[in-house]
Amino acid sequence: MTIAEDPATTSPGYKWVGTRMIRPDGFEKVTGRARFGADIKLNGMLYGHVLRSPHAHATIVSIDTSEAEKMAGVRAVITGADFPDPSGPAGDQDLQRNVIAREKALYEGHTIAAVAAQTRAQAKAAAEAIKVVYEVLPHVMSVDEAMAPGAPLLHPKLMTKGVDPAPTEPSNVASRAVYQGGDLDLGFAESDVVVEGTFTTKPVHQGYIEPHAAVADTTPNGRTTLWCSSQGHFTMRSLSAKVLGWEPSKLKVIPAEIGGGFGGKTTIYLEPLAVRLSQKAGRPVKLVMSRDEVFRATGPASGTKIVGKLGFKNDGTMVAGELWMAYEAGAFAGSPAGAGSMTALAPYTVPNFLIEGFDVVVNKPKVAAYRAPGAPMSSFAVESLIDEAAKKLGIDPIDIRLKNAVTEGCTATYGPKFPRIGFVETLEAIKNHPNYQIPLGPNQGRGVASGFWFNAGLNSSATVHVNEDGNVIVVTGSPDIGGSRASMALMAAEEFGIDAARIQPVVGDTESVGYNDQTGGSRTTLATGAAVIEACRKVIADLRGRAAKQWDVALEKVEWVDGQAQHVEGTQPPLSLADLARGWNRTGGPLTASAALNARGVGSAFSTQVVDLEIDPDTGHVTVLRYLTAQDAGRAIHPSYVEGQLQGGVVQGIGWALNEEYIFDRNGKMENPGFLDYRIPVASDMPMIDTIVVEVPNPGHPYGVRGVGEVGIVPPLAAVANAVDDAVSRRIRDLPLSPVRILDAILNKDS
Amino acid sequence: MSRIQVSCTVNGDSVDFLCDADGSLLNALRDELGLTGIKEGCGTGDCGACSILMDDELNCACLIFAPEATGTTITTVEGLADGDHLTPLQECFLEGAALQCGICTPGFLVAATALLQHNPNPTETEIRYALAGNLCRCTGYDKIVRAVREAAAQMREASA
Amino acid sequence: MKYFAPSTVEEAAGLLAQPNTKVFAGATDVIPQIRAGRPEPDALVDLKKIDRLVSVQRTDATWVIGAATPTTRLTGNAELVAEFPGLVEAAGLIGSDQVQSRSSLGGNLCNASPAADSVPAMVINSARAVIATANGGTRTVAVEDVPVGPGRTTLAPGEFVVEIEIDRPPARTGDAYLRLTPRTEMDIAVVGAGVRVTLDESGTVTDARVALGAVAPTVVRVTAAEAALIGSKLDDVALAAAAAAASAACNPIDDKRGTIAYRTHVAGVLTRRAAVIAGQRAAEKNGASR
């Protein structure tokens, strides 16, 4: 459905929306009571351990588990053979083979087998006693290697989709996405200035602090309960069921609290293994990854290679853009090359363009979504090139973006027309902020970049119950990663006109609320919020009806104001929510309603950011001095958590820009699978992250909400690179901008 | 492998547990004593999610062999509040939205408690360096640093 | 596996006579190494219950620091900080506050990582390691003679370090240690440089020590850089010569943390900067009571 237009959109004056309530789950989270995935413990529970491939690419010749099965405490051992070979689409086979290898190990860390035993130590010892014979195969670790003629193939039947004519030979290129418009040759011919370059980025990990965990309990009659911390327990149910060869209804998934996901907890790794082990052992089984396993086996974001070229008129008008982009998918098809292609030039009106995105398999862990998947890399190339052009043309970096910025009614490079959007507002907010005028010292630089990301809509359900005391329970199926319970409570409070403290938001399991797609795609406040609003409105309609009945008046005579039913002429004493709840025996029973929707009306999110940094010219070390981000949130339901999303995304982006990267040795083994050498920013690396929350209401949402979770990570890569160039006059097109790389650029002046 | 019995004081209670010689204190506290407020983010001292106070010193429980706890006094996140009476740090974390997913929060609260015991009036830089052993991937640290600063101010005021 | 917490050096030496027994102090290297799959010993011996190994003492001429003393006891010792600010800063760079409740000089030295931060700082202060030998005695060696390569030391089986001895510095002496890491904290040195200088009343360097970390399989003492500083007033020419000598003394590798070129260049940069700080510290101690 399309979310109903509501006068509230045009006349804010909200009482709860936009306030900073204390989150409903706060007490549990600051006292250590909140239960995350690894905190679940059941009676008789066994501990699992996963055996992983030590090779980047190898044929599995044989697996001998006999020794392991005999060891003390061991209750179950499983391999790929314990799962049905899915006959369905290639995607299902890939899903299953990523969970547990069958014919081949395709990356170091690929699951080969798993054990359940009475203690962790026993499980580990038994896993190590499994004898696997491998035949090591040559591996490919970059898009260049993978796309080279004669490259070793990961999948012997992989045919590139999206090329015409269709290829007859398999390759490591899974697909090609193309977006084009106008006449490229003409565009470049018309250009006064052309900037071009080749950009590379390394795989980076989402870096959530909570490792993956799953606990499964299978009863002999096959009913299974699964506890896991994920971004969507309904998705975990359907994906796990696919791998197990089950109907989803056989599985009940109970969401544990989730310790960060950023897209990385939208797919399954341990869940089907825990279920199968539990089924085989007849006991509950818990599987928890170590940090090392998280790095080696779960979703990084793609490494990329992007060749870009942009053409401009002397006045800064962008007239042509060409991008060739190859994204590493990891071991199975499915990189966000398509989304990267769609977003690359989306913020700008460019009449002539050709964008090609290739999805390329390599012998690395299969990539998973990471905040605005695909967009940061393509934006890094485009926003770096725009910066170069601005410098060449002598135009302020904000002005050149203003000159080309999309506004309402513009057609995006990926097709649709933009509705009301707030991109220009973010640019102006930065331009008018005092930070943008602060004079810089020697070796200091300022960098600007913008970014775009979609909001997903997808499916959401919510159920609203009124308790007999007039308090309200709001059940959704969207895990709360960053304070969404608070947003749900605020929206319900606004609808009912009661104190938000009287709303109890609950994240229900897969059997206590309707289907919900996962928390991701910046969709929860938007879409699940819309379902909550709709369910609240149904209950309110019911409440009004009951008041009308009680007063024996027509429904139109009853309005709902500030938590009570009022007679429009004031001829009756108002009936509060509690009054009506107390009387429900006489008016038709308990008060409850559900809503389910497939959200459309989704908005578009834009962000513009500016960073000031200082470089030590003798060591290449970067200090971030100040950071300012302006993002269009549509309407900030809980401003603190909106700011938090903005700040968190920025800092992840800074990490990506400066120091984060997967490092592999020549055998394809990861060399830095821990937080000491995979360097996410620490507190002392960062300044405060200043935020400007721009509010250009999304016309498609009752309160004007836009998703805010993702776009913040898009601009930092280029913003930092642009600032480095500003500080030391070196355009570096390869991330990360580590001290080693920056010093090299400084010393080798011609690079 | 014979298990070792360890007696110590945790959050004011005298407790005993059994452990292996090379078992980590983190696993012992979580599995044997059910103190799952302490989190494992890495198991190798890099993230601070397992921060505890042991004999008033800030430590990573994952970097301690469980038998070493014998005779010590340990405070975990579960021991910070007095019933439903939260500490100023806990209050300020809530007020200031200094947590998003909350997995890092127990470690930050314990580390910040240690900081404010030694330094009641830390600068922003001191807070950032003192908390550098605690990783947070959600917040970008901004609101955490502000919450600690605010709690410090409240605590100074209360004791003035 | 067994766990022991002896209370005397003799008891510990006795336990270490058993094969495949490992001592530990803070375990901040031992535990991550076990987690990463290093073979486990049959027995662990905790050195922290031996008073002598967790004490910091000063006599008229010498500081004696127990090999297992946690770093917090060094950073919290104002007198030690005043006499060896560089050494204490180096120890205070190790890990986080959490790690420093545990990490020790003995562990940092015997773990024998080329990037160990406190080791160059100990070397420039001519620190000595007092080692308990298997026959119940002790022997004393220069700290730089303990590590011989990544993860390897000259300690014989059954031996362990009891304490670190450092002579108190002469007047007008200052030390400094700097390292380069991509992050501000929680990182392992890509390059480390320690410099100590002693000045005469006119500000001329009469004695100098320079040592580098993470640029070779072990800590590197750079006598050529020392020679460049001695006799100078830490002027540009002398500093440049010391920096060049430091770069020349590097024998690094390309690895996940840095390149040969980077390490070589930055070793010079940090040597120069550390020399300047050491010189300032030495000058500030001009006419100090000691």
Ligand SMILES: Cc1cc2nc3c(=O)[nH]c(=O)nc-3n(C[C@H](O)[C@H](O)[C@H](O)COP(=O)(O)OP(=O)(O)OC[C@H]3O[C@@H](n4cnc5c(N)ncnc54)[C@H](O)[C@@H]3O)c2cc1C
């Ligand atoms: C998160 C983190 C960050 C770190 N950052 C740094 C850093 O910045 N710089 C740095 O240099 N190091 C760093 N380290 C490594 C480590 O903390 C230091 O090397 C520390 O000084 C080791 O001391 P320890 O007492 O914990 O050693 P342990 O782990 O107890 O021992 C280390 C090794 O030395 C042996 N050993 C210990 N004591 C003795 C003794 N008295 N005699 C003989 N052998 C002995 C042990 O058998 C073992 O092989 C870091 C570690 C972690 C976990």
Ligand code: FES
């Ligand atoms: S779990 Fe102990 S520091 Fe990460």
Ligand code: FES
């Ligand atoms: S709040 Fe999620 S890691 Fe800190």
